[in-house]
Structures are given as C-alpha cells and as structure tokens.
Amino acid sequence: MRTDPTTGPALEIEHLRKTFGALRATDDVSLTIERGELHAVIGPNGAGKSTLITQICGELRPDSGHIRLDGVDVTRVPAFGRARLGLGRSFQITQLCGDFTVLENVLLSLEAKGGGSFDVFRDPRRNRAHRDVAMHWLDTVGLADFADRQASALSHGERRQLEIAVALARDPRVLLLDEPMAGMGAEESGKLARLLAGLKGRYSILLVEHDMDAVFALADRISVLVYGRVVFTGTAAEVRENPEVKAAYLGDWEC
Amino acid sequence: MTDARRPILFTLGVFAVLALLPAVFALTGWTSGMGLATRIVIYAIAVVALDLIIGYGAMVSFGHAMFFGVGGYVVAIVAHHTGLGELPFGGTNAAFIVWPLAILACAALGLVVGWLALKTTGVQFIMITLAFAQMVFFLLISVQVYGGDDGMMIDRRNTLPFVDIGRPLIFYYLCLLLLAVWLGFCRMFVNSRFGLVLQALRQSERRAVNLGIAPLSFRLATFVTSAMGTGLAGVLWANYARFVSPDMAAWTKSGEFMAMVVLGGLGTLTGPIVGAAAFVGLEELLSMWTEHWMIVMGPLLVIVALFRRRGLVGSLLGGDRAH
Numbered sequence: 166m167r168t169d170p171t172t173g174p175a176l177e178i179e180h181l182r183k184t185f186g187a188l189r190a191t192d193d194v195s196l197t198i199e200r201g202e203l204h205a206v207i208g209p210n211g212a213g214k215s216t217l218i219t220q221i222c223g224e225l226r227p228d229s230g231h232i233r234l235d236g237v238d239v240t241r242v243p244a245f246g247r248a249r250l251g252l253g254r255s256f257q258i259t260q261l262c263g264d265f266t267v268l269e270n271v272l273l274s275l276e277a278k279g280g281g282s283f284d285v286f287r288d289p290r291r292n293r294a295h296r297d298v299a300m301h302w303l304d305t306v307g308l309a310d311f312a313d314r315q316a317s318a319l320s321h322g323e324r325r326q327l328e329i330a331v332a333l334a335r336d337p338r339v340l341l342l343d344e345p346m347a348g349m350g351a352e353e354s355g356k357l358a359r360l361l362a363g364l365k366g367r368y369s370i371l372l373v374e375h376d377m378d379a380v381f382a383l384a385d386r387i388s389v390l391v392y393g394r395v396v397f398t399g400t401a402a403e404v405r406e407n408p409e410v411k412a413a414y415l416g417d418w419e420c
Numbered sequence: 421m422t423d424a425r426r427p428i429l430f431t432l433g434v435f436a437v438l439a440l441l442p443a444v445f446a447l448t449g450w451t452s453g454m455g456l457a458t459r460i461v462i463y464a465i466a467v468v469a470l471d472l473i474i475g476y477g478a479m480v481s482f483g484h485a486m487f488f489g490v491g492g493y494v495v496a497i498v499a500h501h502t503g504l505g506e507l508p509f510g511g512t513n514a515a516f517i518v519w520p521l522a523i524l525a526c527a528a529l530g531l532v533v534g535w536l537a538l539k540t541t542g543v544q545f546i547m548i549t550l551a552f553a554q555m556v557f558f559l560l561i562s563v564q565v566y567g568g569d570d571g572m573m574i575d576r577r578n579t580l581p582f583v584d585i586g587r588p589l590i591f592y593y594l595c596l597l598l599l600a601v602w603l604g605f606c607r608m609f610v611n612s613r614f615g616l617v618l619q620a621l622r623q624s625e626r627r628a629v630n631l632g633i634a635p636l637s638f639r640l641a642t643f644v645t646s647a648m649g650t651g652l653a654g655v656l657w658a659n660y661a662r663f664v665s666p667d668m669a670a671w672t673k674s675g676e677f678m679a680m681v682v683l684g685g686l687g688t689l690t691g692p693i694v695g696a697a698a699f700v701g702l703e704e705l706l707s708m709w710t711e712h713w714m715i716v717m718g719p720l721l722v723i724v725a726l727f728r729r730r731g732l733v734g735s736l737l738g739g740d741r742a743h
C-alpha cells in the first residue's frame with residue numbers, strides 16, 4: 166500500500182532498557198522491522214513483550230535506548246505524536262469505545278489520524294470518504310454486517326477483529342499487534358491468520374503472539390524474548406532448530 | 421436498535437409543554453407559575469451545560485455554580501457602575517454588550533480553572549473545581565462594594581431592541597428560545613467530529629491517545645464551552661430575579677445542578693431539562709409544605725439513583741447506549 170521513497174527499516178529499536186524496581190522488563194533489546202516485514206516476537210508469559218510494545222508506542226518511557234520510526238528518532242515523542250506519525254497498534258486487552266457502534270470506532274481512527282478536529286458543525290458519520298474506507302476494512306476483517314452494532318455487544322473474537330480494523334483503516338507505517346489471536350476460537354484465529362497473510366509485504370508488522378502455528382506460518386523473522394532479553398532472532402526454520410531457544414523457551418512445544 | 425427519532429420527538433414534546441405553560445397558568449390563574457417556569461428554563465440551560473462535560477466528557481465538575489455566579493455578578497456589577505455613572509461612555513444596559521461580556525468572563529475563568537483541574541482526573545478533578553468555586557464564593561462574600569453577604573439588587577433588566585424583556589411573558593419566551601438554541605448547539609457539538617473525539621476520550625482515553633489524540637485541548641475546549649453556557653444561565657438569572665447573591669456560586673448550588681443532571685439522565689442533554697423541571701417543581705411543592713424540603717427530596721434522589729440508574733427519562737433518550 167505504501168509507496169514510500171525512504172529506504173531503510175520501518176522501525177528500529179536500539180539498546181532499549183526498562184526496569185521496574187529490580188525487574189528488568191526490557192533488557193538491552195535491539196531489533197528492526199524491515200519495510201514490509203512481518204517480525205514476530207515470541208516469549209513466555211511475563212517476558213516483557215507487552216512492555217516492549219508500550220515503549221514503542223510511547224505510553225511508557227524507556228530508561229535508555231532509542232526508537233526510530235522511518236529513520237526518525239521518536240524516543241521523546243509522546244504516544245499521540247507517534248500515532249500521528251503512522252504507528253498503529255492493537256491491544257492485548259482490547260481497548261474499544263464500547264458505546265460507539267462498530268463503524269464509529271473505525272471512523273474515530275480515521276478522524277484521530279491527524280490529531281482530531283475542532284470542527285463542531287459536521288457529523289463525521291456523514292463523511293462519505295471515511296465511511297467507504299471504514300466499511301472496506303470492516304468487510305476485510307469480516308465485520309461489515311455488524312457496522313451499526315454497539316461495540317460493547319460484540320463477542321470477544323469480534324472485538325479483536327475490530328481492533329485490527331481500527332488499526333488498519335489509517336494505513337499505518339508500522340503496525341504493532343499484541344496477541345491479536347488470544348482467546349479466539351480455532352476458526353476465528355484461522356481467519357485472522359489468513360487476513361494477516363494477505364497483509365504481508367504491504368505493511369511492516371510487529372506481531373506478538375502465543376499461537377506458534379500462526380507465528381511460524383506468518384513471520385519473516387522471529388525474535389525470542391526471555392526475561393526481557395532477545396535471546397535469538399532468525400527465520401522460522403532457524404528458530405526451530407536453535408538449541409538455545411529450544412532449551413530456553415520452546416521446550417514445552419513439540420515443534 | 422431503538423428508533424432514532426424517539427429522542428427528537430421526546431425533546432420536541434418537552435419544548436411543546438414548556439411553550440404551552442404560560443397559557444396553562446393564564447387559564448388556571450396560577451400567578452406564581454410564570455416565575456417557576458422561568459426558573460426551570462434558566463436552570464435547564466445550566467444543567468445542559470453541565471451534562472456536556474459530565475455526561476459526554478466524563479469531567480465531573482463540582483464547582484459549576486461559580487460560572488452561574490460570575491455570569492450573574494457581571495450583569496449586576498455593570499448595572500451598578502452604570503447606575504452610578506462611573507463607566508466610560510455612560511456605561512450600558514444593553515444586553516448585546518453586557519451578556520457577551522459576562523459570558524466571556526466565564527470563558528476566561530473556565531479556561532484557568534479547566535486548565536488547572538485537567539491536570540488531574542477523578543476525585544482530584546472534583547476537588548479542584550470545588551476549591552475554585554469556593555474561592556469565587558468567598559470572594560463574592562468579602563467584596564463589600566458589591567454587597568458582600570447580602571448580594572446586590574439590580575434596578576431593571578437589561579434591554580434588547582424591539583422587545584421588552586421587562587415583561588415576564590416575553591422574558592420567559594426569550595429564555596426558552598435561548599434554551600432551544602443552546603440545546604441544539606450542544607446536540608450538534610456532541611455529534612460532531614469534535615464530539616466523536618470527546619466521547620472517545622470518555623470511553624477509552626488509552627485508545628484515543630494511541631490513535632493520535634492529545635486529550636487536554638479537547639477536554640479544555642469542552643469545559644470552557646460548558647462554562648459559557650452556565651454563565652448564560654447566570655446572566656438570565658440575574659435578569660430574572662433582578663438580584664444576585666453569593667449563594668449563586670455556593671457549592672450547594674453546584675450540588676443542585678448535579679442532582680438535576682443525574683435526576684433527568686446523564687449524557688442525554690434533554691434528560692437534564694426534565695431533571696431541572698422535576699427538581700424545581702418538587703422544591704416548590706415541598707416547600708409549601710415544609711421548609712425542610714430536602715428531607716423529602718434527598719431520599720427521592722436516592723431512589724432515582726438506585727432504581728433508575730439512567731435517570732427519569734434517560735432510557736427513553738439514550739437508545740441502548742449504556743453510560
């Protein structure tokens with residue numbers, strides 16, 4: 166989708182550190198997401214995956230290190246600024262506007278892209294162009310029929326799909342997905358995996374996910390995070406074969 | 421899905437009733453009815469403004485009476501100095517000058533209070549708005565030039581071209597017209613592009629920020645807008661009663677406003693109008709019977725809060741949207 170002339174990685178993370186008291190939640194993490202790459206981050210519970218994402222999106226300030234978006238250092242840019250620069254995300258625990266309809270949630274995403282408007286006269290629901298974009302993405306994630314339903318009335322899986330539509334509608338430069346398949350049934354997560362496969366190459370995606378089948382099928386590269394450290398980065402095949410990773414993490418999976 | 425036209429029809433019904441009230445009073449010969457109706461409409465303007473920030477912005481202001489008070493006092497103070505001939509160009513009694521001035525004063529105060537209060541949320545927000553209201557209250561009490569404790573009388577109402585708002589009937593319809601315009605504006609406000617962001621901030625600030633929203637400016641603009649609406653109500657009150665006193669800015673008045681909003685239905689805009697009518701009407705009724713009318717009103721509010729959580733008419737107005 167993006168026809169961006171800039172070359173180089175879409176997202177660079179350099180020597181990021183964050184401690185909570187004695188706990189090293191992020192311990193010298195460096196990783197890059199190349200343009201169009203789907204980079205998965207896996208790791209056991211409490212490894213620091215969500216903490217990494219909150220630092221990338223700017224909700225949490227790292228103790229040290231740098232984050233570059235399209236080559237621009239955004240380490241000191243607040244979360245809303247990074248979102249305007251083109252960072253999109255989904256939340257591990259869905260964050261939606263429950264009183265809004267499904268469509269309004271996506272329209273909000275489009276309105277907020279430029280920081281929101283002080284226009285108190287026009288109704289955003291009547292914006293044809295935005296509606297079309299929103300409906301396109303609702304259709305893509307399979308929620309087109311629910312456009313006028315109140316978001317709080319959606320099932321768990323549908324909420325996750327809506328999160329994806331909200332993140333995608335604004336055509337993000339980098340997409341951060343925190344366990345988008347968590348709590349989904351097999352059928353729903355299969356559908357979402359196919360959707361993500363369809364996005365591959367067009368978006369730069371950081372995917373945190375516990376569903377190993379999906380990760381191995383989708384990811385161009387995988388980074389393994391254990392106790393806040395990246396212990397290995399490589400392709401799916403390399404990760405499967407790496408003895409260190411097996412010992413540290415994959416032991417309980419029969420791959 | 422509920423019928424989207426129901427809130428509109430209900431609102432039209434409310435205005436039809438309010439518009440017909442003077443005729444009813446004329447037919448029944450109930451002379452004090454006009455005053456009661458006027459008070460209801462003026463309070464309604466204030467509580468619609470309050471609902472804007474509480475119901476749609478999740479900013480619980482417990483000091484909104486300060487804007488009511490300041491709006492009223494600007495009218496009284498200008499009238500006072502005009503009467504003494506102390507103002508340049510002989511002062512003025514023209515509503516077109518005095519009223520915008522009063523509303524601007526409220527906007528300025530709202531900007532300062534809102535900016536400071538919005539550095540916090542929740543209980544601290546409530547405390548800061550209350551603290552500022554108390555400051556305004558004690559300031560009004562202590563300034564002897566402007567009557568101190570006793571308040572100030574106003575010799576006559578402000579003047580408008582073509583109409584004589586000194587006549588109760590005309591003044592009532594002017595208030596009702598202003599309520600309609602204000603309600604229409606607020607309805608447009610919450611449904612606008614701005615309103616979408618504002619309401620998103622109420623539901624999930626985290627989501628909104630991660631989509632690119634800087635919360636402060638949206639909340640502050642809403643707070644100031646609400647302060648101006650409440651200021652307008654204060655202006656009308658001063659003109660109605662031809663009297664202002666520090667009680668207009670007392671915390672009990674803020675509490676009454678809040679009770680009216682909750683009574684009618686938070687986050688519905690029209691609901692609080694019904695809340696104001698119910699509250700003022702009941703107060704009138706009960707105080708004929710006992711001066712301790714709050715003994716009855718209190719439990720009544722509790723019952724509504726417990727058993728009609730969306731207020732008296734909230735479920736009629738809000739469709740199936742939960743607040």
Ligand SMILES: Nc1ncnc2c1ncn2[C@@H]1O[C@H](COP(=O)(O)OP(=O)(O)OP(=O)(O)O)[C@@H](O)[C@H]1O
Binds near residue numbers: 210214215217
């Ligand atoms: N704000 C915080 N204050 C203190 N400790 C925190 C905070 N946020 C996270 N932690 C701790 O940091 C560690 C990493 O948490 P994080 O949520 O990033 O893990 P995760 O890899 O996302 O786990 P999961 O797979 O369960 O989602 C955990 O031990 C957690 O308890």
Ligand SMILES: [Mg+2]
Binds near residue numbers: 215
């Ligand atoms: Mg997590």
